[in-house]
Amino acid sequence: MRMKNDSIDHKADLLKAIEYQRMIDRIKQIDTKSALEETLDRIRKREQKTAFMHVFRKVAAVLLVPLLCSTIALAYLSLRNSKPAFAASVIETVTPAGCRSRIVLPDGSIVWLNSGSRISYPNRFEGDSREVALEGEAFFKVKSDMKHPFYVNLSDKIKVMAHGTQFNISNYKHENTILMTLVSGAIDVYHGAKIQSALMPNEQCKYDRASGMFTNSTVNSTDYASWKDGKLVFHDTPLNVVLSQLSHRFNVKFRLHDRRRADYHVRATFENEDLHDMLQSLRSIIPIKWQDSPDMSGDNRRIIDLYID
Structure with missing residues (x-):
């Protein structure tokens, strides 16, 4: 029984030896020089790929900045030129008799509204101009904007145009005259489409409702504007x-x-x-x-x- 077991063990060892010999033969058949060159070639290709990716990242970073800026600029121009989803609504402010009020318009201009007066204006200015309508008396401090003139529409087809200036307008329906008095800057007075007067500081344009005549005179503008300060x-x-x-x-x-x-x-x-x-x-x-x-x-x-x- 023991001899039989020894025979089995010798047979297993012999098989292992044969397998080891086959492995050695396969190793001897390998061309080590070719294998080395193949390995080095793979390393070079990997290094080239890594270098390419490094350069690609740099180029992409350089190109991405102007591309992003262009995209933002195009988006801004598109939004600027596009029409708003909702039309501007009209706001009307009325000052009760015996009171005064102060209003800040959408463009940052400031208006002081005298007793028994009303002013109408949009909740945002659109287009090439800024326009309001006045009934009564108001003092205007208009924010400068040469590209968007500021218009005050009055009764009797009279309109006052300014860019950035300070002036007072009295346009009460129960009075016989409309007074437009300039404190600083410059304003133009229109009757319909025709310009009637171009005022300088401390000048006043008076419109007589009965005669339809315009008269210019030199005044002390403080006399007509101090009411806003009480x-x-x-x-x-x-x-x-x-x-x-x-x-x-x-x-x-x-x-x-x-x-x-x-x-x-x-x-x-x-x-x-x-x-x-x-x-x-x-x-x-x-x-x-x-x-x-x-x-x-x-x-x-x-x-x-x-x-x-």
């Missing part, structure tokens, strides 16, 4: 202008009964006084008397009858 400042100001400012401030209507002597001029500054105190101050300059009328104006304003002795 003051009334008059430098040798005609009495009718003073009464107009008082009527806007206190929502009253003056009836002057002696117009032949209405060419008085006033030098005064009012800030926190009430109407009675202001009239008393005027009385020290001009021989006037006044009394409340039992009547009311058509727009429900209190009427004060004013007499000059």
